[in-house]
Amino acid sequence: MEDGLRQIAPVFLNGLNKRISSISSLNRHLEAAAPILPPHQAGISREQSIDHQPTEEFSLSKSDFISYAHRAQVLRFSRMSQEKTYDDFVISLTLASNSRAELRKVIVNAFLDEKKGYWKEKTQVVTRYKYFVEALKEGNRIYLLRPTFLNKGIDFQVWVEKFDGEKDKRPSHGGLIEDIQTKLKESPKQKKAVLTAIERVWNCEDPDKVLSETGLKFTKSLSSELVLKALKWLFIEQDVTYWNYDGRMMLWRGIQHALE
Numbered sequence: 136m137e138d139g140l141r142q143i144a145p146v147f148l149n150g151l152n153k154r155i156s157s158i159s160s161l162n163r164h165l166e167a168a169a170p171i172l173p174p175h176q177a178g179i180s181r182e183q184s185i186d187h188q189p190t191e192e193f194s195l196s197k198s199d200f201i202s203y204a205h206r207a208q209v210l211r212f213s214r215m216s217q218e219k220t221y222d223d224f225v226i227s228l229t230l231a232s233n234s235r236a237e238l239r240k241v242i243v244n245a246f247l248d249e250k251k252g253y254w255k256e257k258t259q260v261v262t263r264y265k266y267f268v269e270a271l272k273e274g275n276r277i278y279l280l281r282p283t284f285l286n287k288g289i290d291f292q293v294w295v296e297k298f299d300g301e302k303d304k305r306p307s308h309g310g311l312i313e314d315i316q317t318k319l320k321e322s323p324k325q326k327k328a329v330l331t332a333i334e335r336v337w338n339c340e341d342p343d344k345v346l347s348e349t350g351l352k353f354t355k356s357l358s359s360e361l362v363l364k365a366l367k368w369l370f371i372e373q374d375v376t377y378w379n380y381d382g383r384m385m386l387w388r389g390i391q392h393a394l395e
Contacts, residue, residue, distance in 0.1 A: 218258045228266045233339045239374045269364045293368045306365040312393045318353045337387045
């Protein structure tokens, strides 16, 4: 980054030093100078100074150039970021496989097909995607929302329509674990069946098949269907985000520990 600045700074210093007669007049040139630096080069601080080269009329050192250009770049992009709108897309997505790697591959490839963001009349347009992935017997659906601005754009959020009966909300790890604990307080005898059902979903089995074969029956809190289908996608999310670490094992261990 610094090498790139070393190469471009002298070129622009020559022109700037001829036109700028005082420090106060520099501010009038900042926004004109700022676009020459790509955003990823705007993080150089004044302390990372380069040799000062005076001129006869007015001397603007390379470190000054970098410092002031940095300020202008931040100002420019902060102003631009205030004007933002969304271009929304809705997609139905069915994902079923007994392979963690295949599930991860398919969902990531779907994200790679998304349209890029763009600028329109000085306004940043963000492409935003909603993927409907599960239908529930109660009539609501589970969907994925992107982008989330995490993990370099490949992450997603899991949402449930009318989660509390009125508003769409995100099921959290802790919230689902608390719900499972509430169910087991209601019916301790079903603990083995509950753990078996969750483990089967963790092993990429279809939640509807698991529910039909385990016969879980609870009257309190969230439906067993919602819990298992939400866990399916939270497991997938962890495989996408933490594949090179424990992936979905992180959430499964948390559930096992909480139910010990």
